[in-house]
Amino acid sequence: MEINIRKGTTEDLPVVLGILDSAVAWLNGKGITAQWGTEPFSARPAAVEQVQRTMAEGDLWIAEANGVPAGTMTLTPRPGKHVPPAPEPEVYVRLLATEARFHHHRVGAALLAHATTETRRQKISLLRVDCFAGSEGRLVAYYEKQGFTRTDTFAVGDWQGQILERRV
Template sequence: MDTMIRIRRGGPADVPAMLAIFDSAVVWLNARGITAQWGTEPFSARPKTVEAVERVVTEGTPWIAEIDGVPVGTLTLTPHPGAYVARADEPEQYVRYLATDGRRHGHGVGAALLAHAADETRRAGVSLLRVDCFAGSEGRLVRYYERQGFTRTEAFTVGDWPGQVLERRV
């Protein structure tokens, strides 16, 4: 890693910075021909998506990755998944809205956030960390999570959006 990534606890005041990160990630994905994952419209231009991000931030604990004081990545840990995934039969922490600013892809931001999520899960006395992701685009994102220590569990779909749940014991 060539840059120092600092991870801090976030809050509702960080939602605009989080939305800017998501917007940048959409541009990055679209530039690579990946439009089915998060669509083509910026998160900040979708009122229902903005409301969903605000709700998840209040339900959980947002974390902001910064380089030189500038937000470059985010995730929120909640004690449960979104409504489209069954809850685990034991206490868990769930990674929601993980994203890296498109200009910082390949700098280890996502990996640093996921390592932090594992540490926070362990600190909370919970041994199960789960995440779900887009399973399309030849499963590239699923393989990314596997490289971060997660194992595939169940697949799901929301409409025509293919998803994959993964878990990691910490």
């Protein structure tokens, strides 16, 4: 399967929401409801607004597998509101998600490799991401396999998060 990554635009909002909705359904099917809840992003006006704000803060990227949208991420110069910015320039991976049909096809790995390339292109040496720390730390372990190292933790209510970084 060939994965190509293209720059997204505001016109891609329905594509991004479709990927995020698919990821929520996939997670729920695995019994994971604490990460992104049980409602689709597209059914929650506040979530749609958050996605739009995140897209506006940085560069949206869409991974396509054989021409079909398979994943998304937005790279921003700073994290979201619940994570303090780094004391140096950084690129922050936000809203990384894979469409359910493409799990286990290395779509996320391709997007993270692209994030590394973009970080280098910007002459920045710090790439960071945060993720859900629950579910026995499976997502944290995934990022560690992609070359990230744990740094700080944070919480939003009872939602536990892990911040990870990678030097590029």
